Every structure is written in structure tokens, then in C-alpha cells.
Amino acid sequence: MAISTIDAGLLEALTGMFSGTVLLPDDDGYDDARRVHNGLIDRRPALIARCQGAADIADAIGIARSSGLEVSVRGGGHNVAGRAVADGGVMIDLAPMKGIHVDPAARTVRAQGGVIWSELNREAHAHGLAVTGGAISSTGIAGYTLGGGLGWLMAKHGLGADNLIGVELVTADGETLNVDDESHPDLMWALRGGGGNFGVAASLVYRLHPLSTVTGGLIAHPIDAAPEMLRFYRDAVAGGSDDLTVFAGLVHAPDGSGHKLAAMVVFHTGSPDEAERDLAPFKTWGTPLVVEVGPMPYPVMNTLLDAAYPKGALNYWLSSFTTGLSDELIDAMAERFASVPSPMTVILLEHFHGAVTRIAPTDTAVPHRDEGWNLLLPSEWTDPAHTEANIAWTKDTYAALSEHFSGGRWLNYLGDDQDDAIRSAYGPNYDRLVEVKRRYDPDNVFHLNHNIVP
Numbered sequence: 001m002a003i004s005t006i007d008a009g010l011l012e013a014l015t016g017m018f019s020g021t022v023l024l025p026d027d028d029g030y031d032d033a034r035r036v037h038n039g040l041i042d043r044r045p046a047l048i049a050r051c052q053g054a055a056d057i058a059d060a061i062g063i064a065r066s067s068g069l070e071v072s073v074r075g076g077g078h079n080v081a082g083r084a085v086a087d088g089g090v091m092i093d094l095a096p097m098k099g100i101h102v103d104p105a106a107r108t109v110r111a112q113g114g115v116i117w118s119e120l121n122r123e124a125h126a127h128g129l130a131v132t133g134g135a136i137s138s139t140g141i142a143g144y145t146l147g148g149g150l151g152w153l154m155a156k157h158g159l160g161a162d163n164l165i166g167v168e169l170v171t172a173d174g175e176t177l178n179v180d181d182e183s184h185p186d187l188m189w190a191l192r193g194g195g196g197n198f199g200v201a202a203s204l205v206y207r208l209h210p211l212s213t214v215t216g217g218l219i220a221h222p223i224d225a226a227p228e229m230l231r232f233y234r235d236a237v238a239g240g241s242d243d244l245t246v247f248a249g250l251v252h253a254p255d256g257s258g259h260k261l262a263a264m265v266v267f268h269t270g271s272p273d274e275a276e277r278d279l280a281p282f283k284t285w286g287t288p289l290v291v292e293v294g295p296m297p298y299p300v301m302n303t304l305l306d307a308a309y310p311k312g313a314l315n316y317w318l319s320s321f322t323t324g325l326s327d328e329l330i331d332a333m334a335e336r337f338a339s340v341p342s343p344m345t346v347i348l349l350e351h352f353h354g355a356v357t358r359i360a361p362t363d364t365a366v367p368h369r370d371e372g373w374n375l376l377l378p379s380e381w382t383d384p385a386h387t388e389a390n391i392a393w394t395k396d397t398y399a400a401l402s403e404h405f406s407g408g409r410w411l412n413y414l415g416d417d418q419d420d421a422i423r424s425a426y427g428p429n430y431d432r433l434v435e436v437k438r439r440y441d442p443d444n445v446f447h448l449n450h451n452i453v454p
């Protein structure tokens with residue numbers, strides 16, 4: 001849809017009162033603002049509303065609705081499906097909204113919708129506090145949390161969504177609601193994992209936990225040891241304490257050499273003695289090539305994998321929860337990894353246990369509460385000429401491993417071609433989410449997301 005479909009009078013009224021910046025396709029900064037993390041996404045909104053607060057968001061929704069244009073919402077821009085940006089739509093860009101206020105006495109933080117995890121972690125850490133955030137520090141807090149939010153702290157403190165206690169939400173009709181368990185119990189329930197379906201989160205309030213120094217790092221083995229290492233890993237994490245989280249997978253050496261490795265990324269929130277005791281088996285198993293494990297501030301742990309996910313790389317992701325980690329699945333992973341076309345791509349196992357699994361599947365909108373693994377194929381490459389081969393490998397690998405999948409899908413990892421997976425992501429909560437959607441967004445203004453159709 002062309003920009004001419006926005007009435008000049010409406011546009012003038014918007015720019016006259018807007019605190020942020022309104023960008024049209026010919027404006028400086030438009031091309032930077034429309035770019036998101038995934039370099040495959042190349043869309044041109046009719047208007048980008050770079051908001052400063054809830055009032056700007058409400059006005060941007062208003063002009064989109066009056067003009068009959070689609071609304072997309074950008075928090076941190078990390079969604080691989082690129083739903084933060086739509087051709088011909090109004091992109092509500094929260095990137096300038098960076099306010100963070102920690103209340104150390106209450107152990108809470110309120111952060112605006114454009115904040116990313118490195119920023120929130122830094123402010124919370126200044127008070128010796130933290131909350132579950134993404135495994136990569138450049139992910140936006142808003143899309144991540146509304147989509148559930150798994151990460152290093154989930155065994156200790158639950159998902160990001162489990163720690164969300166309030167949302168300043170701008171609804172489809174431009175109203176600003178202060179949502180919490182008392183004021184809007186159903187809506188608050190839906191915001192804990194129901195995605196961007198119910199409105200725009202101008203700011204989010206989280207419960208924080210005392211945490212400063214953690215123990216973490218990388219243990220890597222030759223790729224030939226992968227089948228044995230993954231069997232060891234499966235058995236070693238069984239019954240582990242809430243302090244311990246280990247993700248494992250088949251990866252490439254971070255030095256860019258393209259060498260394949262079998263690796264475990266370990267994380268421990270206990271005292272140095274407890275960490276040493278619990279991590280010793282992982283550090284001493286087999287004949288590792290690399291054991292780089294030690295104490296570090298939690299915000300540093302959150303950046304360890306950042307370099308592997310540069311902005312602008314081309315991404316195509318598939319994932320599913322598994323039915324355990326059988327020898328057959330391990331062997332199939334190793335076999336598929338032998339033909340991986342990109343030295344940036346990994347096959348990753350994310351272990352769910354502890355606090356995240358002690359919440360009932362219908363207590364929040366996130367139903368995935370079983371102990372076990374989420375298997376992620378985050379394919380990444382840089383040369384557009386290799387796009388077809390990388391997408392084909394990802395789809396073929398997903399199909400080859402699918403007999404080991406449970407049917408549950410992690411909402412935050414769904415791509416654009418996966419509308420049929422949405423029910424698998426919301427599981428038994430889908431019908432209740434539809435009811436909440438009908439109440440707060442009956443016209444489905446917020447549909448550029450993993451959509452719950454009212």
C-alpha cells in the first residue's frame with residue numbers, strides 16, 4: 001500500500017503532536033529503522049512511528065486504523081519471522097523507548113518496550129539483581145517476554161513471562177491500561193506468553209531476584225565425540241539442581257575456521273563451591289578441546305553467545321520440543337549435522353527443568369512445562385546465494401528428526417511459514433486466549449504476530 005493512502009491532514013495532525021519521530025520512505029533514517037535482526041526481512045512500511053511513550057503509541061495506532069493500514073510493532077526487532085515490519089503498514093517502533101527504573105527495595109524493575117536484555121541486565125546488576133532474559137543480550141525484552149521467554153535463569157526463577165507482574169498496555173482503541181493480576185486478571189494471564197496479540201506494551205514490570213556473580217562458559221569436544229558426549233549430557237543433567245542449566249549441541253568453532261565441535265554451555269547460580277561441585281563432571285568428562293568455565297557477572301554470561309548472532313545475518317529457524325533425548329535422536333542429530341551447509345549454524349538442545357517446570361501448563365499462556373528439551377535449528381548464513389540450500393537443509397533436518405518431536409512448539413522461535421504451528425505453541429491455552437483476544441482486540445488490529453484469531 002502506498003503512502004498516499006495516509007490522509008495528509010491526519011499525517012499533519014500526527015506529526016504536530018508526536019513526541020517521537022515520524023519517518024516516511026524518503027526520510028533520513030527510514031532505511032535503518034525498517035531493518036530488523038534477520039537480514040532476510042526487507043520490507044517497506046508506509047510510515048514508521050518512532051515512539052517515545054504510550055501517547056505516541058496510541059496516536060500511531062489511531063492513524064493506522066483511520067487509514068486502513070496494518071499495524072506492526074517493533075520491540076527489539078529480533079523476531080526471525082520479521083513480524084515487526086510490514087510492507088505498506090504503520091510500524092510502531094519502540095526502539096527509542098529505553099527508560100529503565102529499578103526499585104531495589106521492592107525488587108522490581110519497570111522497563112520500556114524498546115529496551116533490550118543487555119540494557120536491562122546492566123541496570124538490574126547495578127543493584128545486585130536479575131531476572132530471566134534471553135540467551136543473547138541483543139534480544140528485545142518486550143517480544144521475548146510476551147512470547148514466554150526462556151533463558152539461563154529459567155530453572156532457578158522460571159521464564160521471563162513468569163516474572164512479569166505488570167504491563168502498561170496500549171490497546172487497539174488507543175486506551176492505556178495498567179494491567180496486573182488485580183486489575184485485569186485474564187489479560188495479565190494472556191500477556192504471560194500470548195505474544196503481541198492484545199496491545200502494545202509501552203512498559204513492562206518484572207520481579208527481580210538477588211544475583212550477581214554466576215559461573216558459566218563453554219566446554220567443547222571433537223565432533224567425533226558428539227554421540228557419546230550427548231549421551232553423557234543427557235544423563236548428567238538428570239536430577240540437577242535449579243542452580244544448574246546446561247544447553248548442549250553441535251556447533252562450529254567460534255574462530256571462524258569452520259571446524260565442527262560438540263559443545264556444552266554451562267551455567268550455575270550457586271556459590272563458587274557449589275558450582276565447582278556440580279560442574280566438575282562436565283569439565284572432566286572425555287577429552288575436551290576447550291574448557292573455558294569460570295565466575296563472571298550475570299550480564300557477561302548473557303553476552304557469551306552474542307558474536308554468533310550478528311545483526312543482518314540471514315536467518316531461518318525451526319524448533320520443537322522433543323520426546324526425551326533418545327540414543328536414536330542423538331545419532332540422527334549427528335548424522336544431519338554432517339551435511340550442515342553453513343559454518344554459522346548449530347543444532348541446539350535447551351534443557352527445561354526446575355522452576356520453569358513447576359508451573360502448571362494453564363497457569364500462564366505458556367503450556368510447555370515438562371522437564372525435557374527444546375531442539376532448535378537456528379540456521380544462519382550471510383550470502384544470499386546460499387539461502388535456498390540453508391532453508392532446504394533446515395526443513396530436511398527438521399523432517400528427519402520429527403519422529404522424536406513431542407508436538408509442542410516454542411512460540412518465540414516460530415517463523416513466518418508456520419501458522420499451522422501456532423496451536424502447538426499455545427496448546428491447551430488457545431481457546432482461553434481467543435476469549436481474551438475477542439475482548440481486547442475484536443478487530444484483530446494486532447495480527448502481525450503469531451496470531452490468535454478472535
Ligand SMILES: Cc1cc2nc3c(=O)[nH]c(=O)nc-3n(C[C@H](O)[C@H](O)[C@H](O)COP(=O)(O)OP(=O)(O)OC[C@H]3O[C@@H](n4cnc5c(N)ncnc54)[C@H](O)[C@@H]3O)c2cc1C
Pocket residue numbers: 036037073074075076077078079080082083084085094113114133134135136139140141142143144145146147148149150151195196197199200201202309412413448449450
Ligand atoms: C539471536 C536470537 C536469540 C534469541 N534468543 C532467545 C531466547 O534465549 N529465548 C527466547 O525465548 N527467545 C529467543 N529468541 C526469540 C525472541 O525472543 C523472539 O524473536 C522475540 O519476538 C524477540 O522480541 P523482540 O522485541 O526483539 O522482537 P520484535 O521483532 O521487535 O517483535 C516481535 C513481535 O513481538 C511483538 N512485540 C514486540 N514488542 C512488543 C511490544 N512492546 N508490545 C506488544 N508486542 C510486541 C510483536 O508481535 C512483534 O511482531 C531469540 C531470537 C534471536 C534472533
